[in-house]
Amino acid sequence: MRVLEAKLLNGTAQQYQALDEAIRTAQFVRNKCLRHWMDHQGVNRATLYSLCKDLAREFPFAQKLNSSARQASAERAWFAISNFYRRCKEKAAQKGYPKFQKHCRSVEYKVSGWKLAADGMSLTFTDGFQAGTFALYCNDKARRDILTLKINRVRVVRRADGYYAQFCLDVERREEVESTGQAVGLDVGLMHFYADSDGNKVECPKFLRRAERRLKRQQRRLSRKFRRGAKPQSKNYHQQRKRLGKVHLKVQRQRRDWVIKLARCVVLAYGGAERFV
16 A cells, blocks of 8 residues: 645635544544443444444434544544454553544545545545535646555545645555665664664764754743633634644654655665565
8 A cells, every 4th residue: 555645725714624523523433432342342343333323323413424434433443452452462561452532633534525636636525524625735746646546545634734635545666676786784773873784874863853942942932822721722822832733743754754765775775675665
């Protein structure tokens, strides 16, 4: 499976609010499935699927969410439950008992509940929340892949700088690499990011340390705007919270970009396999 991401643009405040409602509903369904598993014995995935239908009949806002999205939320709950069972069988030290979600940031659709434009320039959500049509911002190569390859699922993710659509494509990524016949051993450590068997060392760029001064300044501004006992907090507080989130998001993207590029350079330099994923 390959995941491509595009930013959702040109939406109104009501449209983005509809996406937030869909995300909160997906969190509600997931937590309800988890509570049902805690209160009853012999619960399996089929039982959780059946529970989704009952929730749709009982709660009108849950019925607005597409049926495939409700099933995907139930699958998230079952994924946490099955991992807990697996760790118990393996007698792991940390069992990881499933927990309720408090701050969910995504909702996942399967093959329905959304419609992609013929030119791949826009994406329309057709479930009961009526989020409407959003423009897709991505590069041309990603747009061609989204149009030509089979889409298994569409995931809407909320981040500090906006909303994104992730397309899960039914394809295996393969890149041919010429074998150089050389081999290298890598040792990831704390003093250096890694040291190889040839004596080369790569220092960690420390993106978080570089952004620490800016993070502290934004955090202080957020603390000044916080009012104890106030529900909800002021509009200025939430605006500052988003500014702080953008700084953390930039650090996260810097780390990810640097690690991917470094791993690609190592693979191309030594080429120990015919292909890599």
